[in-house]
Amino acid sequence: MTALGFVLAQTADFDDAQAVVFLHTNTFDNTIGACVAVAISKTVLVTSAECVAASLSKNKLPNNRVLLGSANPSLGIKVAENNAANFDKIAGANTYNPSDIIIHENYNPLTKADNIALLIVSNTPAKISKVSVQELDAYSSVLAVGVGQTLPSKQNTSPALNSTNIAVYPEQTCKDILTSFSSTDFRTICAGAQTSICGLDGAVFLPAANSYVLYAVGSFTGTPKQPHSWVL
Incomplete structure (x- = not known):
């Protein structure tokens, strides 16, 4: 029995606007990485803690080392020559930094337990997603x-x-x-x-x-x- 590759009928195609690609600096090699955040309100996005924390650490990155709103993340990394020292060069008319980053207090960078963080913003243009709390059966x-x-x-x-x-x-x-x-x-x-x-x-x-x-x-x-x- 398998559900791999199974697409449920009567379901709309996934809206890419529900997934916000953002850029951040990598402290382990001073490069630039990309991650995804999802808006759960106009002012709060949820993402992985490891995306907004220093490498193998619970310490959050500075707010200005996380950039949302880039229309072309690949081009942004290229413009900055994939160098964290050039991160400010990526900023554009529609980009923005979070006003705060909140990492789960029990996040463990080694085991990835509680690998959750919140990005606080003033008003995200991203499509807001509802959150499911249902329990899934095997092969869902x-x-x-x-x-x-x-x-x-x-x-x-x-x-x-x-x-x-x-x-x-x-x-x-x-x-x-x-x-x-x-x-x-x-x-x-x-x-x-x-x-x-x-x-x-x-x-x-x-x-x-x-x-x-x-x-x-x-x-x-x-x-x-x-x-x-x-x-x-």
Whole structure:
């Protein structure tokens, strides 16, 4: 039994406006990276903590080291020569920095537990997403949306928005990969796909009537054909 690649009928296509690609500096090598945030109100966006924290740290990046609103993230990285020292060169007429970054107090950069952060802004133009709190059964189909690699080749890595259908795995399958996984921990899900989504940072959405609702955020790390985890 599999739900991989399964698209539910009577569901609208995913609206890319629900996923905000933003740029940030990487402290581990002084380059520029891209991540995805999702607006849950006009002033709050949710993203992965690892995207807005210093490498292997719980310390948040300065607000001016995170930039939203870039119409062409790939071009922005090119203009800055992928050098964090040139990050200010990316700013444009429609770009903006968060006024505050709030990282989950229990975020663990080593285990990725509570890998959640909020970006506080004055008024985002992004489409606001509703948030789902339902519990998913094994083999439920969800949509992973993010930036990075969705195929085994590193040549496909880019700040362009990508998406792929994945399926939630049974508890035992997840425990085989991550011994600490527990189905009673409703704040983490485990899912996978036939193609690698290693390196994809973004969000997980559930299909709903004529739209998609936000279910989880996180880093889609792992090896091809094996489960991946997200923190709600």
